[in-house]
Amino acid sequence: MSGTAQTAQSLLDKATGRLSRAGIADAALDAETLLRHVLGWDRARLVTGAREFVTQAEAARFHSLVDERAARRPLQHLVGxxxxxxxxxxxxxxxxxxxxxxxxxxxxxxxxxxxxxxxxxxxxxxxxxxxxxxxxxxxxxxxxxxxxxxxxxxxxxxxxxxxxxxxxxxxxxxxxxxxxxxxxxxxxxxxxxxxxxxxxxxxxxxxxxxxxxxxxxxxxxxxxxxxxxxxxxxxxxxxxxxxxxxxxxxxxxxxxxxxxxxxxxxxxxxxxxxxxxxxxxxxxxxxxxxx
Ligand SMILES: C[S@@+](CC[C@H](N)C(=O)[O-])C[C@H]1O[C@@H](n2cnc3c(N)ncnc32)[C@H](O)[C@@H]1O
Structure with a gap:
């Protein structure tokens, strides 16, 4: 992934596509749950903050969770x-x-x-x-x-x-x-x-x-x-x-x-x-x- 700053929404869009291609039925919901887990945000905060930039560390943590989910690790094991x-x-x-x-x-x-x-x-x-x-x-x-x-x-x-x-x-x-x-x-x-x-x-x-x-x-x-x-x-x-x-x-x-x-x-x-x-x-x- 490039080091360019990304918004919460752009991370979500890319992750949803990735998880869908991996055969995950609820790809959008899973991507959202993982991002909220990384950012510590509730759903309302994600709606209002969708256009905010996330830090590189947060993006890296999110990408690693999306990789694990794409490999079919249960969502609940990732969020605990x-x-x-x-x-x-x-x-x-x-x-x-x-x-x-x-x-x-x-x-x-x-x-x-x-x-x-x-x-x-x-x-x-x-x-x-x-x-x-x-x-x-x-x-x-x-x-x-x-x-x-x-x-x-x-x-x-x-x-x-x-x-x-x-x-x-x-x-x-x-x-x-x-x-x-x-x-x-x-x-x-x-x-x-x-x-x-x-x-x-x-x-x-x-x-x-x-x-x-x-x-x-x-x-x-x-x-x-x-x-x-x-x-x-x-x-x-x-x-x-x-x-x-x-x-x-x-x-x-x-x-x-x-x-x-x-x-x-x-x-x-x-x-x-x-x-x-x-x-x-x-x-x-x-x-x-x-x-
Ligand atoms: C289907 S899980 C149900 C877990 C939990 N009650 C639930 O509904 O989410 C079945 C559980 O029974 C336990 N188990 C399997 N064989 C058992 C046995 N002979 N005696 C007692 N527990 C057993 C397993 O370790 C597992 O935790």
Whole structure:
């Protein structure tokens, strides 16, 4: 790149073209996000400052981020955060980048738990802590637990808890599924488990396949349903009477997962669709005992 001074707008125009040619769908938005990250500007400031010149150091930093994005590194790894529910979460290559569709699970859990004074909840496979911390932030009386097999993921979740002032509200446990909390009884068990079949790895976007943790995408062994097959029967005895199991599922998986819930003695209360109309969240409930 030449050393000629450039305006914010001219940097954006060139970067948008570069990212489009690299196959990035939201090229303009990504370019804008990266430039705002470098300049420390919000959107309004970018509108008013579009014709301002940026320093050579800022332009160089921006070009290097655009290079990395053109090589299909996730935008969130370049800026370091992802918005989820009401907060910004630190994300690193050790955790899944929280997805907007997972907010459906959070919303459904909150609607059911809000009437309870002191609900006890566990988020299985917490990753960045997005689900557990969003629930803890909304429900002041809740006792929230979160498990993950990945210590590096839990380190990110603990950092997020600290940054959100929620470290005293969520207990993080390292271990397999519900094993670390076996002695407790819950009002809700929530999980967005790994559910991608390894055979489908080649069809994933490079951002996902090459940069997100395999542990977060693929069940450690078996097919796409392997974690559900272990988690659903293990969840039933850990729920209090009338407690809920809320599970995120991959596209086309809801019927089979709902069937696994029914087999384990749950009543399937709802299957919620995401904004694209894909059945995404299975809401199951353990039977209330007869009086
Ligand atoms: C799809 S990610 C979900 C992360 C986060 N809950 C979210 O929704 O953004 C799945 C998470 O489950 C964890 N995981 C995978 N196998 C596990 C197991 N057997 N027990 C506990 N956690 C597991 C992974 O390390 C990963 O953090």
């Amino acid at each position: 955060t992802q918005a989820f529910w009401r907060h910004e979460f630190l994300v690193t290559p050790d955790v899944l980048i929280p997805r907007p569709e997972t907010e459906i699970l959070v919303e459904a859990a909150l609607a059911r738990l809000a009437p309870l004074e002191r609900p006890r909840v566990v988020d299985v496979g917490t990753g960045s802590g997005a689900i557990a911390l969003s629930i803890a932030a909304e429900l002041a009386g809740a006792e929230v637990h979160a498990t993950d097999v990945s210590e590096p993921a839990l380190a990110v979740a603990r950092t997020n808890a600290r940054q959100l002032g929620l470290e005293a509200r969520v207990q993080f446990h390292c271990g397999d599924l519900l094993a670390p909390v076996r002695g407790l009884r819950f009002d809700a068990i929530l999980s967005n488990p790994p559910y991608v079949d390894r055979a489908d790895a080649a069809s994933l976007a490079p951002e996902v396949r090459d940069h997100e943790p395999a542990l977060a995408l693929f069940p450690a062994e078996g097919d796409a349903y392997a974690v559900y097959r272990r988690l659903i029967p293990a969840a039933a005895p850990l729920l209090r009477e009338g407690g809920w199991l809320l599970l995120e599922v991959g596209q086309g998986m809801a019927d089979t997962v709902a069937g696994l819930c029914t087999q384990a003695g749950f009543t399937v209360e709802a299957v919620l669709r995401d904004l694209q109309g894909i059945p995404r969240t299975v809401v199951a409930r353990v039977a209330e005992r007869a009086p």
